[in-house]
Amino acid sequence: MFFASIISDYFVWHYTRAWWQMWGVWRNFLWMVIHFFSIPQLSRSLFAPYKRITEGRGDKFSLEDLATYVIVNLISRTIGAIVRVFIILIGLVSLALTVAGGFVTYLFWMVAPFMVILLVGAGISLLLI
Helix, strand or coil: CHHHHHHHHHHHHHHCHHHHHHHHHHHHHHHHHHHHCCHHHHHHCCCCCHHHCCCCCCCCCCHHHHHHHHHHHHHHHHHHHHHHHHHHHHHHHHHHHHHHHHHHHHHHHHHHHHHHHHHHHHHHHHHHC
16 A cells, blocks of 8 residues: 555656656756857847957048948957857757757656556566567
């Protein structure tokens, strides 16, 4: 009778409390991926200069200084945007894999106890044959 109580308590835990605890772990993984790749921050600063490399405009008016100012800042912002887009894409792919992994984990968690019972039964039947 004690064994039946343990089994029933296990199934209650497996499909109630553990389910919500897994949801919390999955949410933490999603939060970690989003913040590891800094997706919100990189999206907000998409066209910021790369590593803050900028050229000052200068005190006096000169076409050469103006051209240098425009070209260096344009190149720095373009490189910054390319690097940020690349990191954001890697982060989004990682986020998609984390979401898919969570769904696979939940599916496995639903069928795992029954798979154990099925595999133990299959093993016993192979021993008896």
